[in-house]
Amino acid sequence: MADDRVKSSPGATPHVPKELARQLVLAVDDSAARAPIRIGLHVEGGLADERYDFDFEAWGTGVASSALSCRMTGRSPQPKQGTLSAKELTELLRKVDVEALAEAARRTPRFPPDSLVGRLEVGNETQRVSVLFMADPEQARSAGYEPPRAVRELTAAIYDLAAKQLHEKTVAP
Amino acid sequence: MAWLNNKKVSALWANYEESNSWGWIDGAWRKFHDDHDDACTNFTILAAHAKAGNRDVNVRVDADRVKEMYVW
Numbered sequence: 001m002a003d004d005r006v007k008s009s010p011g012a013t014p015h016v017p018k019e020l021a022r023q024l025v026l027a028v029d030d031s032a033a034r035a036p037i038r039i040g041l042h043v044e045g046g047l048a049d050e051r052y053d054f055d056f057e058a059w060g061t062g063v064a065s066s067a068l069s070c071r072m073t074g075r076s077p078q079p080k081q082g083t084l085s086a087k088e089l090t091e092l093l094r095k096v097d098v099e100a101l102a103e104a105a106r107r108t109p110r111f112p113p114d115s116l117v118g119r120l121e122v123g124n125e126t127q128r129v130s131v132l133f134m135a136d137p138e139q140a141r142s143a144g145y146e147p148p149r150a151v152r153e154l155t156a157a158i159y160d161l162a163a164k165q166l167h168e169k170t171v172a173p
Numbered sequence: 174m175a176w177l178n179n180k181k182v183s184a185l186w187a188n189y190e191e192s193n194s195w196g197w198i199d200g201a202w203r204k205f206h207d208d209h210d211d212a213c214t215n216f217t218i219l220a221a222h223a224k225a226g227n228r229d230v231n232v233r234v235d236a237d238r239v240k241e242m243y244v245w
Contacts (some may be wrong), residue, residue, distance in 0.1 A: 007193045010202045014184030019200050128202060 007043045013126050020127035021098035026037075027060060030095050031086075034060030036124040039092060041158045043135040043173065045116040046072070052116055052173050056162045062089050066162035077166040088161060093158055096155045098129055100150030105131045107147035116173050120151055138171050175243070179245075180222040187217065194227045196220040198232055206238045219244050 026033040041098035044053045050072040058064040084092070093136030096159035101122060111117055111134065121128060133147040134140035137156070140147060147155070159172045177199045180218055186198035192207035194217040205216035223230045223244045233241035 007207075008188055008192045009204070010186035010195050010197075011188075014197045016183045016197070016200075020181075147206075 009133075013075035016127060017129055019096050020050055020122065020124055020129060023127075024093060024096050024098055025124070028029065028090060029151075034093070036090070037093070038094065038121070039154075039158070040121040041155060043116060043118040045114065045135075046173075047114050047129070049108050054162070054171060055159050055173075058084060058089070058092060058158075058161070060089075062086070064161065064166045066167065068162070068166055068168065070111050070173070075168060075171070079166055081163045082165055084161065092157055092161065093152075095154045096151060097150040097154075098122060101129045101131050101150060101154075104133070104148045104151055105129055107142065108132045109140075112139070112143055115139055116142070118147075118155065120155060175235075176233050179229045181227065182220045182231065185201055185217070185220060185224060196224075198230065198239075203239045204237060205236060206240045213216065216242055225242060 016062055023037065027037055039058045041054070041056045046052045052072065053069045055067040056064070061159065062083045063081065064084050065081040068136065069076045076097045101120065109132070115134055116136040116139060120131045120133065131151055133151050134143060134145045159170065163169065163171045180199045182196045182198055185195070186202065186233070187194040192210050192213035193204045194205045194213055200241065205213045207213050219242050222228070229245045231243040232239050
């Protein structure tokens with residue numbers, strides 16, 4: 001007879017953005033609460049000869065990596081990985097509005113061909129919020145899908161950090 | 174033994190096994206006590222009510238099992 005102490009357990013995790021939001025609030029002041037947090041931005045798209053690719057990842061430990069390739073402007077610095085200062089990380093965490101991002105995630109734009117598509121992600125060990133948005137402000141305006149303020153502000157903060165890390169004046173599209 | 178107070182039940186899970194029912198409470202899956210089938214069923218009913226009504230719960234977790242629950 002099987003041991004009834006050995007039973008299956010749930011394999012999936014429910015989507016509960018409020019839990020992530022609570023952890024972000026704690027993480028601003030508590031370095032221990034930061035460790036599992038991950039913030040990422042990936043942007044890609046455009047016509048072949050104007051191709052733009054950008055990647056940024058920051059972890060609650062302070063480790064951050066950036067990579068950029070932009071054919072239109074000829075920017076292609078060496079990808080970098082380094083450590084954010086405590087102040088930079090705190091400022092980045094302050095920019096994250098999980099509930100607004102979760103709301104934005106429910107409204108994915110209808111991307112026209114050759115759009116620059118951005119994917120902004122904030123998560124921890126169990127929760128993740130992922131927002132798809134039009135990353136070129138001009139394209140977004142003309143298509144009528146301008147990203148909400150929470151996406152714009154976090155994206156701008158990430159571009160600033162990445163520009164500093166990659167020694168570029170700007171890394172934005 | 175620990176009380177988790179004023180929490181939400183965000184999800185529920187069960188399968189075909191005897192007294193195998195779990196709730197996602199305060200960022201983790203918590204297994205409802207399974208030594209007594211009635212207790213497991215009762216916890217599941219309470220948790221389902223709490224989830225459906227978006228009510229707060231207080232749960233006592235002991236040895237990785239939910240052993241007591243209030244639904245407010």
